[in-house]
Amino acid sequence: xxxxxxxxxxxxxxxxxxxxxxxxxAPDAAKSPAEAPVIVxxxxxxxxxxxxxxxxxxxxxxxxxxxxxxxRGYRVRHLISWDDYDRYRKVPSGVPGVDExxxxxxxxxxxxxxxxVGSAYPxxxxxxxxxxxxxxxxxxxxxxxxxxxxxxxxxVYRDQVLHAMKHxxxxxxxxxxxxxxxxxxxxxxxxxxxxxxxxxxxxxAAAEDDGTGSTGYFPYKPYCGGCGKDLTVVTAYDDDTxxxxxxxxxxxxxETVLLSEFHRGKLVWKVDWPMRWAYEGVVFEPSGVxxxxxxxxxxxxxxxxxxxxxxxxxxxxxxFVGISxxxxxxxxxxxxxxxxxxxxxxxxxxxRWLYARRRPNQSFKIAFDQEIQRLYDEWDKLExxxxxxxxxxxxxxxxxxxxxxxxxxLPRTARPLPYRTLASVVDVTAGHEDQTLRILxxxxxxxxxxxxxxxxxxxxxxxxxxTTQVPADQRTLVREEPDxxxxxxxxxxxxxxxxxxxxxxxxxxxxxxLTTLVYGVPKVMAGLEPDAKPTPELKVAQRSFFxxxxxLLVSRETGPRLPTLLLAVGxxxxxxxxxx
Numbered sequence: 134x135x136x137x138x139x140x141x142x143x144x145x146x147x148x149x150x151x152x153x154x155x156x157x158x159a160p161d162a163a164k165s166p167a168e169a170p171v172i173v174x175x176x177x178x179x180x181x182x183x184x185x186x187x188x189x190x191x192x193x194x195x196x197x198x199x200x201x202x203x204x205r206g207y208r209v210r211h212l213i214s215w216d217d218y219d220r221y222r223k224v225p226s227g228v229p230g231v232d233e234x235x236x237x238x239x240x241x242x243x244x245x246x247x248x249x250v251g252s253a254y255p256x257x258x259x260x261x262x263x264x265x266x267x268x269x270x271x272x273x274x275x276x277x278x279x280x281x282x283x284x285x286x287x288x289v290y291r292d293q294v295l296h297a298m299k300h301x302x303x304x305x306x307x308x309x310x311x312x313x314x315x316x317x318x319x320x321x322x323x324x325x326x327x328x329x330x331x332x333x334x335x336x337x338a339a340a341e342d343d344g345t346g347s348t349g350y351f352p353y354k355p356y357c358g359g360c361g362k363d364l365t366v367v368t369a370y371d372d373d374t375x376x377x378x379x380x381x382x383x384x385x386x387x388e389t390v391l392l393s394e395f396h397r398g399k400l401v402w403k404v405d406w407p408m409r410w411a412y413e414g415v416v417f418e419p420s421g422v423x424x425x426x427x428x429x430x431x432x433x434x435x436x437x438x439x440x441x442x443x444x445x446x447x448x449x450x451x452x453f454v455g456i457s458x459x460x461x462x463x464x465x466x467x468x469x470x471x472x473x474x475x476x477x478x479x480x481x482x483x484x485r486w487l488y489a490r491r492r493p494n495q496s497f498k499i500a501f502d503q504e505i506q507r508l509y510d511e512w513d514k515l516e517x518x519x520x521x522x523x524x525x526x527x528x529x530x531x532x533x534x535x536x537x538x539x540x541x542x543l544p545r546t547a548r549p550l551p552y553r554t555l556a557s558v559v560d561v562t563a564g565h566e567d568q569t570l571r572i573l574x575x576x577x578x579x580x581x582x583x584x585x586x587x588x589x590x591x592x593x594x595x596x597x598x599x600t601t602q603v604p605a606d607q608r609t610l611v612r613e614e615p616d617x618x619x620x621x622x623x624x625x626x627x628x629x630x631x632x633x634x635x636x637x638x639x640x641x642x643x644x645x646x647l648t649t650l651v652y653g654v655p656k657v658m659a660g661l662e663p664d665a666k667p668t669p670e671l672k673v674a675q676r677s678f679f680x681x682x683x684x685l686l687v688s689r690e691t692g693p694r695l696p697t698l699l700l701a702v703g704x705x706x707x708x709x710x711x712x713x
Contacts (some may be wrong), residue, residue, distance in 0.1 A: 142530040143368035143492040149200040150447055158416070158444065174199045174209065175408075175418040175446070176276075179216040180243055180261035182225035185320045185469045187421075187500055193488040194419040194451055195629065196274045211276040212413055217243045218281040218399050220363050227654070233545035240362030240383065245281040260706050263651075267572040268472035272481050272540045274701050278512045279499045293408050293441060295393060296354050299372055300440050302406055305350035307436045311428035314513050346493055355379045355398035359386025363398075407434035411443025418446045419493055422453070451493040458502025458602060468541035475499060478598040479542055480591060483512055486535035501602050509552035516549075534623075554644070555588065555595035555694030560609045563699035565675055572701050576644040610701055615710050616685055623681075630678055631685075631711045648694035654678060685710055 155172045156162070162170050174195040178184055192213065199209040221243055224235045230249030238246040238257075248255035254260040262278075269276065284290055297304065351367040356375070364383040368375070370392070377395065380387040400408055409415070420431050423497065437443035457467055461571070475484050487508075491497045500508055506669040518524035520531050537543060550573070562568040565583060573588065585592060599608070623631075633654045641650040653663035655674040667675070680690040683698075692698055699707055 142527045142534075142536060143604045144197045144489065145446070145530065147417070148205070149199045151198060152202060152205070152207065155293050155416050158414075167208070169207055172199075172202055172417075173212060173415050175212045175214060175409075175413065175415045176213045177216055177418075178262075178265065179700075180218050180258040181219065181222065182228065182354050183471050184261055185264070185266040185471050186456065186475060190278075190454055190488060190493070191419065191421070192269065192274060192453045193272075194449070195351075195417055195487055196276070197415060197534055200275075200534065200538050211274075212415070213276045213278045214409065215258070215262055215278055215280050217262065218285050221246045221257065221284070223521040227412050229396065240364050242282060242356060242361075244280075245361055251521055252401075264471065264473050266423055267428070270474055271476055272472070272485060272517060273540070274545050275538070281399070285399050288396050290408070290412070291399075293412060294400060295375060295425060296441065297404055297408065298343055298375075298392065300368060301350050301352055303440055304352050307433060308350075308403065311433055312480065350629050352401050352404040353377075353392070353398055354401060355395070357381040357386050358388055358397065359383060360384040363405055365398075389391070390517065400465045403430050403433050404437060406436035407443065408441050410434065410438050410446055414443070415446045417574060419449045419451050422450055436498060445511070455496065457498045457499040457500045457504050470499075470501065471616040472543055472632075475501075478505065478594050479509075480533045480546065480594055481511065484533060484544075487631065489534040490531040490692055505587070505598060506556065508552040510601060513549065513551065524530065537637075540637075541572070542588075546588060549591055550576070550582075552590050552591060552595055553694065554697050555592050557609075557697040558701055559592070559596040560599050560603070560693060561611060561698065564600070567602035570703075575642065575700050578643050579678070580598075609687050610708055611687055611706070612685070616688070617711060619685065620712070625659065627681060630658055635711055637710050638699075642700075642704060644696050644700065647699050649677070651695045651699070682711075 151172060151174070155170065156164075162168075164302060176192045176195050178188060178191060195211055196465050197575070202209045215479045219242070221238050221241050223239065224231060228249055230251045235246070243258040244256050248254045248257055248260040252260045254263055266278070291534070291556070303314070350704070351370060353367065354363050355365045355367070356363050357379075359366050359381055360383050362381070362383050365379045365381050367377060367379045369378040369389075375392040376389060377392045378389040389418060401404060423429065427431075431445075431448055472484070477560065484499075487497060487499060498504075506541050515524060515528060515532050521528050524532065536545070555573075558569055558572050562572065569592075570582065570585055572669065573585070576582070576584065582588060634650060637650045637654075638647075641647050652675060655678045656663055656665050659674060661671070665671075679695060682695060683690050683692050686692070686698060686702060
C-alpha cells in the first residue's frame with residue numbers, strides 16, 4: 134500500500150495518489166518501495182523559443198512529487214520530453230541574433246532551424262534546451278531528457294505510428310465528438326487544434342468512407358522530402374503494405390514511401406501525447422489550463438490512450454505564473470523572463486519555494502521588482518521558524534522541498550544576511566568590493582563579516598538585481614557636498630534632531646544600534662524615552678525626520694533603509710553632510 138505522509142502539503146497528497154495508482158497498475162509487483170516498479174512522471178517542453186517561468190511549472194510540479202516519492206524509498210523516473218520535432222510556428226520577437234529571415238523556416242522541425250546568430254549550439258532547439266537544462270541543474274531537478282526528434286527519426290515509435298494509422302478510424306471517431314459543429318450563419322465557437330485541423334483538411338477527413346472502414350483521416354504528418362516543411366497532405370495509405378503517398382502544398386514535391394521504413398514525420402499532437410503516455414507508462418503529468426478544458430488535448434487524450442493500450446496519467450491542471458517588475462527585461466528581450474533570468478537575482482531555494490508553497494491550481498507571481506525584498510524577508514523568517522521548530526507543518530514541508538532534494542541539500546549562502554540589506558549596500562557602493570566588505574563588517578561588530586565569500590551567492594544575486602532591474606533614476610547616489618541651502622533653512626528643532634543623530638553615531642555604530650538611534654531621535658525630541666512605544670503622532674514625526682535625512686544624504690525623500698545607508702555612507706561623511 135502507498136505510504137501516507139503526515140505532512141499536509143499538496144506534494145505529499147499527490148505522492149500518495151501516484152504511489153497508489155502505480156500499485157493499482159501492477160498489483161502483483163513487489164510491495165517494498167525499493168523493489169517496486171519504477172514510477173514514471175513526465176513533463177513536456179517545446180524549445181520553440183525562450184522557455185519561460187510559466188513553463189517551469191510544467192517541470193517543478195512533477196519534480197516535487199517525484200522527489201517526495203524518492204524520499205519514501207521508491208524508484209522514480211522524471212521524464213522531460215523535449216518536443217523538438219514540433220514544427221517551427223513563428224519567429225519569436227526580441228530574440229537576439231534572429232531576424233525576419235527566420236520566417237523561411239516556418240513549418241520545419243525545430244531541430245532543422247538554425248540557431249540564433251552567435252549561438253554555440255547546432256540548431257534552434259538545442260540553443261533553447263541548453264539554457265533550460267543549465268537552470269534545471271542549478272535548481273536540483275533530476276530528470277531524464279528525451280528528444281522527440283531522436284525518437285521519431287530513429288524509428289523508436291515505428292510500431293506506434295503504424296498502429297495509429299491502422300486505427301485512424303477509431304481515433305477520428307473520438308476526435309469527431311469534440312469537433313465544433315458550425316451552425317448556418319454562425320462562426321465556430323472553438324477552433325480545432327491546429328495540427329488536427331491540418332491533418333483533417335489535408336487528408337480529406339470529410340471524404341466518404343472508402344469501404345475499408347477509414348474515413349480518410351490520417352493522424353500522421355510527414356515532413357516534406359523537398360522543402361523539409363510539414364505543409365503536406367497524405368493522399369493515400371495502404372494498411373497492408375504501409376505504402377503512403379503525400380504531396381507538399383509549399384513546394385509541390387510528392388513521393389510514395391513505405392511508412393514502416395519512413396521516419397521523417399510525426400503523429401499529430403492530440404494523438405502523439407497519449408501515445409507517449411502509453412509508451413512510457415506515465416503515471417503523473419500535469420498540464421496547463423489550455424490543455425485541461427473540455428475537448429482539450431488532455432481530455433481527448435484520455436480516450437485515445439486506450440487505443441495504444443495505455444492509461445491516462447493523474448494530471449492536475451496548473452495555473453498561471455505571473456511576473457511583477459521586469460523593469461529592464463521587458464524592453465531588452467521583448468518577452469517574459471526565463472528560469473535563468475530569475476536565477477540571476479534569486480537563489481535556487483527561493484525560486485523552488487515559490488513553486489512548492491502553492492498548489493498547482495493556484496496562480497502566483499515571481500518578483501523582479503521591489504517585491505523580491507519582501508519575498509526574501511518572508512523566506513528568512515520561515516527559515517528561522519523551521520530552525521526553532523515553530524513553523525506550521527505545511528510551511529515546514531514547503532521549506533524542506535525548497536532547501537533540499539532526496540539527493541541532499543542544495544548549495545546555500547553560508548551567512549544569509551537580509552537581501553534588502555545586501556541590495557542597499559551594493560546600490561550605494563556600486564559594487565565596489567572593498568567598500569562593500571567594510572560596510573558588511575560593521576553590521577554586527579561582535580560577529581563581523583570577514584570575507585564576501587561568506588555572503589555569496591546571495592550577495593551576487595542582490596547585486597544583479599540592483600544592476601539589471603532597478604531603473605537608473607531609482608539608484609542611490611550619495612551627495613558629495615552638503616546641501617547648504619537646505620541646512621540653512623532648517624528651524625531649531627530640525628537642527629537639534631540632526632545634532633542628536635550625529636552625536637550618537639559612534640556609540641550606535643552597528644545595524645541594530647543605528648536602527649535604535651534613527652527611530653529614537655524623534656522620540657527624544659518629543660520628550661519620550663528612546664524605547665517608548667510609537668504613537669500616530671510619533672510616526673508622523675519619524676517619517677518627517679527620515680525624509681529630511683534622505684534629502685540631505687541622497688537628494689530624495691526615500692532610499693535604502695536608513696541604518697544601512699548610514700553604515701554605507703560612513704560616519705565621517707554623514708557628519709559632513711548633516712553639519713547644520
